Amino acid sequence: MPLDEKRDLKVNDVAYESGSIQSEVKLDGPVSLEERRLVRKLDRRILPIACLILDRSNLGNARLQGLAKDVLGGDPTGKRFDWTNSVFFFSYVLCQIPATILAKLLPPRLWLGCAAIGWGICSTLMSTSYNQAGLMAARIGLGVFEAGFGPGIPLYFSRTRIAPCLLVWFAAVAGAFGGLLAFGIQHVHVGIANWRLLFIIEGIPAILLGLIAITFLPNRPETTTFFTEEEREIALIRANCDTSGDVGYHVTSSMRSRTGEHIYLGGVIYFGANAALASISAFLPTIIKTFGYTNARAQLLTVPPYAVTSVVITISSWSSDRLLSRGPFIMVTSAVGGIGYILLLTVHNNHVRYFATFCIVSGTYTTIGLVIAWYAHNLGSETKRATGTPLYMAIGQCGSILGSHLFPATEGPRYIKGFSVLSGLLFLGTICACILTTHFRYENARRDRVYGKHIPGTRVDTSELADRAPGFRYVV
Known part of the structure; x- marks a missing residue:
């Protein structure tokens, strides 16, 4: 069949009828040389752009650089800072689901690039604020545009089979870099306040990266000009490995592909992890x-926990990929974060308390990355990922709103309430991960009994039933 005719076929037809390519791209077993080359090509083009866009504004670092004094009237209780921080999550939660559905309907490079440009403009505008209202308005805009990027990028990665954990890994690296950046700016003597300079340095590069994303990010495999015809066929097979279903710029109408009770349990895990992440x-x-450290020293000491977290994410992601298991790892990492908060609550030695921050940061970030990777597979179809991903993420971001209000200045330096609530939420996440793992194991075993054993590499039609398709098996 001529390649021009093949391009007009549905993606699943391409996967089946590309005989020469099918022999090279194995659904189960060693990866071919051609596929390795394609993966490297995608990694070089996508990862630098997507990951550099990812970083959020360092509001916490800006607080120690005079933001509260200049804009929030001194904020003796800390409540103004809390509301300024949390207003971001209100707009983020409200816009997540419609934004992610639109991300399925529009070309990804245009959607993600415009979201990054809007994010950068709002971050830069934060530097021009002279009162709380102006700062909050910029933060609301920040939430709107990040809602287009946050859930949209895991959906984009799922099309190209890039591990979503890589985003969280880079978020941890960005956190370390943010601490170094804040420490460096603390010693800069210029005509504007240090916190304003921090937002400018974060915002302007995001605008430029958005323009780069619009120009260079590949679109969907079936439409992008980034691939040769051979690479296009390999990419289509990779994107639909093991499953075949709804693809393209549309959303299926099947109600059964939209929701699942396990999404809400995932939302509870994500709720606790995001409450901790926001704090x-x-x-x-x-x-x-x-x-007992100075402002500048405290900025610098935020770097090591993030650096260690990047290593923990790498090890846990590699291990969970090798074992094809997510739930047990989430149980461990969520519990590690909870233990960190218990140490802050019960121990008075500052060295141990600083070690606790390593547990909290590494446990929280790793949990979030593993949950995203877990649901990238277990939602079954692209439409369900487009609707289910922002749903559990929206539930989770409500935790971010809570986390933003757990540390009022009047409760420092012990912050007993904040540490207690976050510890309980992370342990609750451990319990939910255990329940989900048990549920997925039971459901896989039930389908094996009723429909027969699933043969690895067998293509499953998930277009209508998503993860409820008889041949679909969950990652536990």
């Missing part, structure tokens, strides 16, 4: 300062 992002420099 880390906004309050980690403040918490470390309570150990």
